[in-house]
Amino acid sequence: MREADIKSIDIQDGLTTVVLEDKDGLVPGQLILVYDNKRKQLQSWVIVDGQGRRTTISLDNIEAANHPDPTLFAVSLPAHKAKTNR
Numbered sequence: 806m807r808e809a810d811i812k813s814i815d816i817q818d819g820l821t822t823v824v825l826e827d828k829d830g831l832v833p834g835q836l837i838l839v840y841d842n843k844r845k846q847l848q849s850w851v852i853v854d855g856q857g858r859r860t861t862i863s864l865d866n867i868e869a870a871n872h873p874d875p876t877l878f879a880v881s882l883p884a885h886k887a888k889t890n891r
Contacts, residue, residue, distance in 0.1 A: 809836075819843050831882060 812824040812835065821840040827833075833855025841848040849863040 818840070856878065 839850040
């Protein structure tokens with residue numbers, strides 16, 4: 806929660822949808838997480854880029870006994886450079 810703002814939470818039709826944005830604005834767009842309340846699982850997520858284009862990732866046949874390496878989900882951003890006037 807140190808790096809994201811929760812923009813909205815919606816609970817409807819057995820799903821909870823959480824919309825997140827980068828606090829610093831370095832990553833334009835939104836991340837939308839969709840949880841299945843009945844199965845208590847993440848069902849999908851949607852990435853909305855700064856131009857409004859959407860990419861949806863849906864999860865199916867999840868094996869809870871497997872634990873993926875957390876580094877597979879790490880994102881490194883390039884260092885932010887300050888602009889200077891010359």
